[in-house]
Amino acid sequence: MNPIALIGAGPSGLAGARALSRAGIPFIGFEAGPDVGGLWNIDNPRSTMYESAHLISSRTTTEFAEFPMRSTADYPGHRELHRYFRDYADAFGLCEHYRFDTRVTAVEAIDGDATGASGWRVTAVAADGTSTTTEHPAVILANGTLAEPNVPTFRGEFAGELMHTSAYKSPKVLEGKRVLIIGAGNSGCDIAVDAVHHAASVDLSVRRGYYFVPRYLFGRPADTLNQGRPLPARIKQFVDTRVLKSFTGDPVRFGFPKPDYRIYESHPIVNTLILNHLGQGDLRVVADIDRFDGSTVHFADGSAADYDLVMLATGYRLDYPFVDRAHLNWTAAAPELYLNVFPPSFNGLFVLGMIEASGIGWQGRYEQAELIAAYLAAARDEPDAASRFRATAAKPWPDLTGGYRYLGLDRMSYYVNKDAYRRTVKRVLRTLPAPAASVVPAASGHPVASAGPAPASAGDTATDTRKADTRA
Structure with a gap:
């Protein structure tokens, strides 16, 4: 049988490679970068990383459970995280499965059979321009959710420099400029903090309120508190809202609008430095954009100001550009998938990493990968068990919100509650036969927590990684 195709070698792709290897399922990986x-490899041409980027969830709540980070930093930076992924890949012999500098351009049903019964044809282009086509019984899409910039349209034209955060690498581009940042998600706030040390002036345009979570509470990383004991949604919202006000005050006093939603119904901002700089007068909050007029930006409240650079911290659009959206049951802003992984048709395509949640961490992605690997092994070895699994997708799908009423925004269309999600995935995984484990190399000089099934992550109540933004 031809190997499975796995697209991507970021955290989700590596989770998929590890799970497939452990289950003894042959695969070929495709990675556009070297x-x-x-995205954590800032030198990757497709990376949207910037120099000041760090985790916004703490190390122990984000790492793969079986492979603890060596770092002593609570919130490591991107270069240390890139080394971590290299170590992870080396420890389990994952790189040998990949074709690097190879960009997938098309995933098409063989013989036009959208059921996937004939398999899938993958076309990829190498760095030298050579195109190859291979055939696979199944394809796992793990190429990430934060690569296609969301660039809104505005009335008028701006005469200065217009940049999306995806192109931002260093605060050098801000030096001496009058900067307007549109959007106050995690990246927007990170860059605003960079800007106050380099720009001539910094304004932050927002259209809704935010909740700001400090990295530390009571001397510990905030996301390590209340581990493993999730509270009901309304109780947690009540308690945490009051705790945050005690530590950070009310962001409304700094100029932010009052949030029109409860905490955790959108991703919180893990950056209280922005509040410090607002309190010091280093930057200011301004209203939503009305229109551009040369170097002048007019705001919805009737005010206006001149700028040299407008930074769009407006997030990303979900995109799997190489496959027909109909194959992924794409309904609106995102595919509608069983457990955010399986098209209801079970056509041999799988999506890995299409989840956003406060606290899901990389372990949550690995548990998705385990489920895919277990299903593929069952389809190969125990088709009756695979058939029973497919039948569950025909029933009403489980509620993955955990009781939270998430904002009805495009960027929230694949948001889940990490406790509800991970609990459901683990329960569903138990309905499939455990695949026979393959032999995997031991990690050289790096502690591995378990040689069997990966244990539950310590990050069950973590806030998510830096790139899970609430950029407007």
């Missing part, structure tokens, strides 16, 4: 790490 190395593992995905």
